[in-house]
Amino acid sequence: MELWEYNLLSRVKRVWVLLTVIFLILSAASGYGYYTTPPIQDSKVKITSTLYTWSGELEGRGVVLKPNPLWEVGKKVELPIYPLSITPLAEVELKFNVTGKDVRLQFERDIKAVYYLSYEDKRVIEEVYKVISNTSVGSCFSEHLTLDVNDIFDRIEEARNVLRLPREKIGVEIIGKVRYSGTVDGKPVKGSQEFKGSISFPYEAFYMISGENKNGTETFTETTSKTSPANQKKRTVLLSLSLLFGVLAVGTAIIGTKFKPNLYxxxxxxxxRERRKLxxxxxxxxxxxxxxxxxxxxxxxxxxxxxxxxxxxxxxxxxxxxxxxxxxxxxxxxxxxxxxxxxx
Incomplete structure (x- = not known):
């Protein structure tokens, strides 16, 4: 045994009871801290996810009414420009679809056609030509509005002949409105969308149809509980200290009861020590x-x-x-x- 070891053991033996009690208290306190410190924690987190997506479109086509070598009478055609002499009727279609889980919706929609005559972008004549409204349930719908473009053009021409405005502009504005409410995946939803289209007359006896399509996503946010590991470093330190103090308590007890200084x-x-030093x-x-x-x-x-x-x-x-x-x-x-x- 080395002298420093002897001195250390002798000092420990003199106060071994006190040291053992202190180490046991510290071991117990660290152990208590370890067992009372939760290894996991519950936290509230907000999760945003997609509830449903929607898409809609307002489009049009011409209806062939005059016999011709190109199309059968009654056929609906999509052309970049339509001759009034062959396709005097235009069919406007409003389509809307909702995609999601367990979609249960009630739809209300209307399509309105308004013809106008304007001067320097200010409308002088504006008349509602036709309106159609309808309702349905489900996840989608398709609604049609048929317009007599010849009749509309004649009405505009009548107003033009009366007013004789310079730099005038004529056309037909088409507005489709959709309102819906109900549930998607059991959650209440409500919304509305508007789609715009037009019929223009770029040349005499010809017309063009244009419309817009849109889509979107609706989300919902819910608060949920999340369990995650917690206090890992703290628990490791407390457990290590508890074991360390426990070992020290046992060690001081052994030194106090077994070490005999008078045997050395x-x-x-x-x-x-002096011999090694020299x-x-x-x-x-x-x-x-x-x-x-x-x-x-x-x-x-x-x-x-x-x-x-x-x-x-x-x-x-x-x-x-x-x-x-x-x-x-x-x-x-x-x-x-x-x-x-x-x-x-």
């Missing part, structure tokens, strides 16, 4: 058979080594005689190693 020679331990100035050897008559015994190994250093000598250790010595100018300087149990 403290002077021997101190000499061992070992680089000591060599092994034999005490000469014939010794000089003049001898000087030093009180300690340290004193002997310091004297040897001053005289530029090296200390020799004879393991059989248990003596440390050196010779200088016919004088034997030595230190006798004390046997275990020997008293000075």
């Amino acid at each position: 020679d403290i002077q021997e331990l101190a000499f061992r 070992s680089k100035w000591i060599s092994s050897g034999k005490l000469p058979t014939i010794l000089p008559s003049e001898k000087v015994e030093l009180a300690s190994l340290t004193d002997l080594v310091e004297a040897a250093i001053d005289m530029n000598k090296r200390v020799i250790y004879d393991s059989e005689e248990h003596i440390y010595f050196f010779l200088s100018e016919g004088v034997l300087y030595y230190f006798k190693e004390r046997s275990i149990g020997e008293k000075k």
Whole structure:
């Protein structure tokens, strides 16, 4: 055993009861903190997800009413421009669709056609030509409005002949409105959309149909509970401290009950430490058979080594005689190693 170990164990033994109690309290407190610190935590999080998507379109086509070599009478055609002589009727279609889970909606819609005559973008004549309204249930619908473009053009021409405006502009505005309400995936929903289209007359006896299509996404936000790991570092530290203090409590109890200081020679331990400290100035050897008559015994190994250093000598250790010595100018300087149990 080393001297420092002996001193440490001796100090612990003197207060081992107090140390054991303190370590047990600290171990218990750390353990209590570990078990009362939750490993998981519940938190409220807001999750936004898609409830449904919608899409709608207002489009038109011409209806062939005059026999011709290109199309059969009654056929609906889609052309970039329509001749009034062959397709005097225009059919406008409003389509709307809702996509989602368990869609249960009631739709209300109307399509309105308004013809106008304007001057410098200000409408002088504006008349509702035709309106159609309808309702249905489900997830989608398709509604049609048929317009007599010849009749509309004649009405506009009548107004033009009366007003004779310069830089005039004529056309037909088509407005489709959709309103819906109900449930999607069991959640109440409500909304409305508007689609616009037009019939224009770029050339005499010809017309064009245009419309818009739109789509969108509706989301919903819900608050839900989320469980996630928590306090992992804190719990690890508390558990480590609890185990550490527990081991220290056991260790101090063992030292207090098992360690016997009187079984160790403290002077021997101190000499061992001194011997290791001075070992680089000591060599092994034999005490000469014939010794000089003049001898000087030093009180300690340290004193002997310091004297040897001053005289530029090296200390020799004879393991059989248990003596440390050196010779200088016919004088034997030595230190006798004390046997275990020997008293000075």
